[in-house]
Amino acid sequence: DQQVKQNSPSLSVQEGRISILNCDYTNSMFDYFLWYKKYPAEGPTFLISISSIKDKNEDGRFTVFLNKSAKHLSLHIVPSQPGDSAVYFCAASNSNSGYALNFGKGTSLLVTP
Amino acid sequence: KAGVTQTPRYLIKTRGQQVTLSCSPISGHRSVSWYQQTPGQGLQFLFEYFSETQRNKGNFPGRFSGRQFSNSRSEMNVSTLELGDSALYLCASSLTSGSRTDTQYFGPGTRLTVL
Numbered sequence: 377d378q379q380v381k382q383n384s385p386s387l388s389v390q391e392g393r394i395s396i397l398n399c400d401y402t403n404s405m406f407d408y409f410l411w412y413k414k415y416p417a418e419g420p421t422f423l424i425s426i427s428s429i430k431d432k433n434e435d436g437r438f439t440v441f442l443n444k445s446a447k448h449l450s451l452h453i454v455p456s457q458p459g460d461s462a463v464y465f466c467a468a469s470n471s472n473s474g475y476a477l478n479f480g481k482g483t484s485l486l487v488t489p
Numbered sequence: 490k491a492g493v494t495q496t497p498r499y500l501i502k503t504r505g506q507q508v509t510l511s512c513s514p515i516s517g518h519r520s521v522s523w524y525q526q527t528p529g530q531g532l533q534f535l536f537e538y539f540s541e542t543q544r545n546k547g548n549f550p551g552r553f554s555g556r557q558f559s560n561s562r563s564e565m566n567v568s569t570l571e572l573g574d575s576a577l578y579l580c581a582s583s584l585t586s587g588s589r590t591d592t593q594y595f596g597p598g599t600r601l602t603v604l
Contacts, residue, residue: 378531408590419493419579419595420532427590465532474545475522475583475593479532 379403380468382480389487395453397483399466402447406468410477411440411451413462420465424451456487491516493582493596501602507568510599514561514582521563522593523555526577535578538563567601575603 381400389395397411407428412420426433426440426449433440439452453460463484467477494513502508514521522545523535534547538557555565561582567574577600581593 412595417597419581419597421595422592425590467532473534475520475537475591476534476545476547477522477524477532477593478534479524481531 378481379406380466380478380480382464382466382483384483385481386484386486389456389485391458391487391489392455395451395456395460395485395487397451397453397464397466397485399449399451399480400447401449401468401478403468403470403478404447405470405472406478407471408469409440409442409449410467410469411438412465412467412479413460414465414482415462423464453485456485458487458489461485461487493580493594495578495580495596495599497599498597499600499602501604502570503604504570504572506570507566508570508601509564509566510578510580510601512563512565512580512582512596514563514580515594518582518584518594519561520583520585520591521557521561522581522583523563523565524579524581525549526579526598527573527575532579535565570603572603574601576601 410425411423414420442449463482466480520539522537537545557563577598579598581595583591
């Protein structure tokens with residue numbers, strides 16, 4: 377039962393433009409959300425996180441938005457760079473699960489020059 | 490500081506065999522979690538260890554087990570391998586356990602192929 381869903385398997389964006397990656401979740405107990413990115417032959421790398429008490433968190437070119445009522449979060453990358461090309465995973469956790477992260481299946485982002 | 494290391498990086502086994510994978514966390518990290526990544530199911534949580542104790546377990550059969558040693562290194566074992574166990578097994582370490590906001594740092598994974 378996939379509790380975290382990333383419905384777009386892939387996304388292609390031109391360099392300099394905004395990339396928007398979306399994620400939906402079904403478990404209302406989730407209260408901490410993260411984005412990881414993964415390059416081939418490497419493990420996922422933490423990118424940015426957001427607690428459910430916030431609706432926005434920004435770190436440089438990366439901003440995560442959380443809409444709790446819609447159970448939806450999104451990652452905005454502005455401006456997109458070719459080095460951002462990777463697979464992006466959305467993940468969520470709740471207080472009962474400790475470090476256990478529930479991951480989406482990922483969105484492959486390609487930033488073209 | 491060295492990152493999370495996992496050995497071996499690649500492994501080929503046959504059905505019915507057992508396998509042991511190893512994970513060395515970042516120095517000073519005390520929590521180790523294991524995940525299985527497959528094309529169909531994505532990344533799924535297996536278990537988490539802290540101070541040699543399993544604190545949390547995902548929804549996997551008992552054939553999947555793990556342990557953590559006093560130096561925080563961890564191993565996971567899969568017995569009676571099935572074709573469906575073919576996956577990338579990822580290990581992640583965190584500085585402490587108890588704060589979910591501690592960043593989890595992932596290793597490169599062990600690619601297990603079951604024939």
